[in-house]
Amino acid sequence: MRLLTLFAAALCGTAAVAQEVPIIVKGAGGRFETQLDAKTVVPGFPGDKIRQFRRSSDALIAMLEAMPEVNAPPAPFCNRLKSWIEILPLHGVLGAEIGVMNPINFSGGKCHRMTATGVIFRLNSLSLLLDPQEALMRAGEGEGNWWLVRDAEIANRRIIEIRDAVAFTHGRAPLLIPVSTGRYLRRQIAIEYEGSTVRHQLEARLADLDPTERAAPACLLRTTGALVRDCRAADTVMELNPAYFDKSRPEAVQLLVVETPPSAGHGETADRFAARKAIWNALDHNKFAAMVN
Incomplete structure (x- = not known):
């Protein structure tokens, strides 16, 4: 997640690309700021598609900027509304990340350049819903990321909640699909050493299946991680549906994922946490769902 990576870099004192975007004081006595990416060129995408995508991302930014919980944070806290248009977007469609972030303090009439946590919005990416770093099997061997999902039925929902994130989908196709048992075993076989006992066992198991x-669907028992046929007490191995994103419409917001940590982070006071949760609780899910098409 680009914004989170850049914010972490800033906290470590490392120069970050997002910090080159001008910070503009907008109100609340200097405690509400914006830092919005004005990028108009993304390699591989025509200008008209980028402009159309920006209109959608700008509409989300305007929606957030109009919220009192965002533009009028309780003193002495600050809010900074940030955005970043992806230079190398995933899935063949344009992408962006938007965040209402909390500068670490307000001193001398200014919000600190460094930010802590906040509420993050990801356009056209799974990375807040199912982090690639947390995948059961990372992309490789000609396959994408695979995750374990407790409730396989969520794949067909327009609004999906997993842990600390909410995803708004277009509903024309499921966002996630199960990985078959055959594919799961073949990938397990591929990562084992040639001639190893485990590889022979996996090959024999695959050969025994009709x-x-x-x-x-490949389902792993929650207690041991063993592959089982009965998925009722197991997690399902799932992947991004390769047919979910319509690459002929790269300008469309086809997926919107929103996330904020559910509890106070390191050094986050109760009052600061309450201000962040107030933003989360005020989000209009119906408006977000209407943006996705």
């Missing part, structure tokens, strides 16, 4: 069993 076509229906190979096509069934």
Whole structure:
């Protein structure tokens, strides 16, 4: 997640690209600021598509900027509304990250340049819903990221909640699909050493499956991680549906994921946490769902 990475870099005293975007004081006695990416060029995408995408991301920014919880933070706290248009977007469609972030203090009439946590919005990326760093199996061997998902039925919902994130989907196709048992075993076999005992066991198990069993969802028992046929007490191995994103419409917001930590972070006081949660609680889910198409 680019904004989170850049914020972490800033906290470490490292120069970050986002810090080159001008900070503009907008109100609340200097305690509400914006730092918005004005990028108009993204390699591989025509200018008209970028302008259309920006209109959607700008609409989300305007929605957030109009919220009293954002533009009028309780003293002495600051809010900084930030954005970043992805230079190398995923999935063949344009992407962006927007955040209402909390500068670490307000001193001398100014908000500190460094920010702590906040409320993050990701356009056209799974990375806040299912972090690649937390994948059961990371992309490789010709396959994408695979995750374990407790409730496989969420894949068909327009609004999906997983842990600390909420995803708003277009509903034309499921966001996630199960990985078949056959594919799961073949990938497990591929990462084992040639001739190893484990590889022989996996190959034998795959050979014993009939076509229906190979096509069934791969489910891992929650207690041991063992591959099982009964998914009711297991987690399902799932992946991003390769048909979810319509690459002929790169300018469209086809997925919106929102996240904030559910509890106070390191050094986050109760009052600061309450101000952040007030933003989260005031978010209009219906308006977010209407932005996704």
